[in-house]
Structure formats: structure tokens, C-alpha cells
Amino acid sequence: MIWSTKETLDREQIQRIQLKRLKKTVKYAYKKVPLYRKKFHDAGLDPRDIQSLDDLKKIPFTTKEDFRNNYPFGMFAIPKEKCVRFHASSGTTGNPTVVGYTRHDLEVWTECMARLISAAGVTDRDTAQISFGYGLFTGALGLHQGLQRIGAGVVPLSSGNSKRQIKMLKDFGTTTLIATPSYALHLVEVARAMGINPAEELNVRHGLFGGEGSTEAMRTKLNEGWGMQATENYGMTELIGPSVSGECLEYKGMHICEDYFIAEVINPETGEVLPEGEYGELVITPLFKEAVPVLRYRTRDITALDSKPCTCGRTTMRMAKITGRADDMLIISGVNVFPSQIEEVLLSIDGIGSNYMINVDKKGYLDKMDIDVEVIDSNLLDSVSSLENLQNTIKNQMHAVLGIHPGIHLVEPFSLKRSEGKAKRVNDMRKLKED
Numbered sequence: 001m002i003w004s005t006k007e008t009l010d011r012e013q014i015q016r017i018q019l020k021r022l023k024k025t026v027k028y029a030y031k032k033v034p035l036y037r038k039k040f041h042d043a044g045l046d047p048r049d050i051q052s053l054d055d056l057k058k059i060p061f062t063t064k065e066d067f068r069n070n071y072p073f074g075m076f077a078i079p080k081e082k083c084v085r086f087h088a089s090s091g092t093t094g095n096p097t098v099v100g101y102t103r104h105d106l107e108v109w110t111e112c113m114a115r116l117i118s119a120a121g122v123t124d125r126d127t128a129q130i131s132f133g134y135g136l137f138t139g140a141l142g143l144h145q146g147l148q149r150i151g152a153g154v155v156p157l158s159s160g161n162s163k164r165q166i167k168m169l170k171d172f173g174t175t176t177l178i179a180t181p182s183y184a185l186h187l188v189e190v191a192r193a194m195g196i197n198p199a200e201e202l203n204v205r206h207g208l209f210g211g212e213g214s215t216e217a218m219r220t221k222l223n224e225g226w227g228m229q230a231t232e233n234y235g236m237t238e239l240i241g242p243s244v245s246g247e248c249l250e251y252k253g254m255h256i257c258e259d260y261f262i263a264e265v266i267n268p269e270t271g272e273v274l275p276e277g278e279y280g281e282l283v284i285t286p287l288f289k290e291a292v293p294v295l296r297y298r299t300r301d302i303t304a305l306d307s308k309p310c311t312c313g314r315t316t317m318r319m320a321k322i323t324g325r326a327d328d329m330l331i332i333s334g335v336n337v338f339p340s341q342i343e344e345v346l347l348s349i350d351g352i353g354s355n356y357m358i359n360v361d362k363k364g365y366l367d368k369m370d371i372d373v374e375v376i377d378s379n380l381l382d383s384v385s386s387l388e389n390l391q392n393t394i395k396n397q398m399h400a401v402l403g404i405h406p407g408i409h410l411v412e413p414f415s416l417k418r419s420e421g422k423a424k425r426v427n428d429m430r431k432l433k434e435d
Helices: 011-032 034-042 053-058 064-069 103-119 138-150 162-171 181-193 216-226 339-347 378-382 384-402 429-434
Strands: 085-089 097-101 127-130 153-155 176-179 206-209 229-236 241-247 254-256 261-266 280-286 297-303 330-332 335-337 352-363 366-375 407-411 426-428
Touching: 011 034, 011 053, 011 280, 053 261, 064 097, 085 138, 097 103, 103 138, 103 241, 103 254, 127 138, 127 162, 138 153, 138 176, 138 229, 138 241, 162 181, 176 181, 181 206, 181 216, 181 229, 181 366, 206 216, 216 229, 229 254, 330 352, 330 366, 335 339, 339 352, 339 366, 339 384, 352 429, 366 378, 366 384, 378 384, 384 407, 426 429
Parallel strands: 127 153, 127 176, 176 206, 206 229, 352 426, 366 407
Antiparallel strands: 085 097, 229 241, 241 254, 261 280, 280 297, 330 335, 352 366
């Protein structure tokens, strides 16, 4: 089902809307946000210089570091008292990237989510169980409000407690599952261990997945395990949350809500805008945000764009499945984790050395992260109580910063491999298995 006529406009109509909103957004950001005034001045640029969509490439990029450096409210165009909601994502230095929303921002976010949910085949006759964690993470509430907009029933169960997840899916007759793809596959295993065949005994027919990358092989397993139609959606906190784009049931890429977002793909090394169809780093400019306007945000995600109309009837530009990232961020069960975050925690704790190794793998379908850490005094390893206390201290501080509980293995001093060049801190076995 196509939710809005804006999804079927011709390219000239779409670009006319985009240019009008781009000019307004540029003037607004320049006037209201000191960072953008400085960026424009440094580039010798005036808002009046933006007269065409091609002029977009003249505007300096915005990065995650801009948000971190202006924590908490330096990116805001309005006093925080005028915001009706706040969200945030984690950062590499302990400070999250903070965003706010006006009622208008939430309205647009909800509208875009309604489009993408409808594209995935969900209607007002469906009941959706949200198995994302609720909180500062934008995923759960973003999908929640979009599902309510189209009239679907929402079961806001949040994440974890897998057996209860299965019970609610069964007892409520849930037809739509919202989760990370790896957790959805884990739930298949849990259901089978409970003596339930999800594809035959549960009623889940739609899966809306995000929060982490996934492959076509994973989609196949999801569809087979649940008897569902699995779709992927895309977004990030700095842009608005999930709702930038999402798949229709033709599976030919994720449709971008183009009347509210302009997408570009650039060479991540040079910043040069690449022709349509070439893979590079995705750059997004939202065209509606009142609380936190953003110009040319570098997502670090690698994709390609296609503006040809889709066989579903939508004419909006599509972005290909994300193939990777232009930086070293790890995604552990939908949570963004940077090695520098881990290092920051480890180096703040007495009793352990500066050498460590991050080991990432999968246990079944779930991501698993273990960290090998050298102790300074090997005698510590002989004391069970001291060892447990130190491990618990590290685990608790990791959870406070990362939001997850990695396994912690304390090892002998100087037992981890040293490097004469750049230290190798991450051993990601998931990549080897994918290859």
C-alpha cells in the first residue's frame, strides 16, 4: 500500500519541493546555529549562494564530531524548553550525540514512518510487537508512533526476556515483529526450544528490521524461520531516527522520503559527489527539522542511489543495502560500539594494563563480544574474590558507557601480542565467517 501521494511524484516535482525546502533550511540553520554560521564564513559561502540543488555540494559537511563537540545543546536552533522530546546516541568520548524534537519534527517523523511501515505491507489490521529497547535510542519510539499513525496495534514489549517475547507473540496473535535481525533469528531458536515452530504455530507475517546491517542470506533465514516477509529500514539519531528510508515488498532498495531528505553519495576520501549508481558514503540533508537542523550529514555508511521508478509504483529515489561503514565502528546486537569507548573505560580502571584485545563473534544468531585485558599484577589472578571484583567493576562500567555487557577475561601481564606498528585491537570473527 502507498501511504502518501508524495511517494509517487515525478522527478521534477520532487526536486522542486526539495529546492524550496533546502533554501529555507539553509537560511534557518545559518541564522539559528552558530556552528553553521562559522562553517559558511570559513567556506566563503552565503545562504543566498544556494540557488539550485547542484549548489548543495558547496555546503560544508556535518559530522558526528560536530555533535560531540557541541554537546549537549550547541547544535540546537531553539531553546531546549521548546522541545517536546529528546533522544541521543552514544559517542566515542563519553558524550552522546543529543537531538531534540518540536511537535512539527515529531509530526514529520511520524509521517515518514507511516510511509515506510506501509511500504513493508503492514496495515491497520496488524498487531506489531516492538522488541527494540525503549529509551534514548530512537528505534522503538520511532516505529511505535508510525505504527499508531497507520492504525496498527502496538505491543511495546521492549527488548530481552526472550521466552516472554514468544509467549506474547503467541497469546496476542502478533502479526508484525520489530527487532534487530539477529535478535529475530535468536527468537526463532528460543521458540523451537520451547517446542514451537514459529512459521507454523505463530502468526508473524511481517518483519521490520533495523539497528544493524543484514545480508540477503539473513533475510532468507528470517523469512523461512518465521514464514514472514522481512524488510529493512534506515535512519540515525542525528537525522531524525528511523524513517529516512525503507524497503517495499519488491526488494529493490530502500525508498527515501525525498520530500523530507536529500541524499548524496560521496567519495569518503575526497568528499567528491559521485554519479548515481556508484557506491560511496551516504550524505543526508533533512529538509524539515526545527529543533536541530542538519546540513550534509556524513553517515559513514556505504551505499549507492537509484532514482528510477520502482515497480511498486513509488517514484522516490532508492538506496541500496548498506554494504559497510567508512570507519571502524562495531555494531553489537544493534548497539554502536567504538573501540575508543572501550579503551577509555579500561584506562580509567586501576589494576589493569593498557593492552587489550576485543574479540567479536556470534553465538548462534546473536553477537557476542569478549575483551581480553591484561592485569598489572599477576598475583591478582590467584585471588578469586579480587578477580571477580575487578571483572564486575569493568563489566559495570562497560555497561554504563556501551549499554551492553561484554565478557571480560583477565589475563597475565604481557601475554597479549604486541605490535610494532599500528596496534590491532579488534578481532571480528563475524567478517571472516561472512567471507
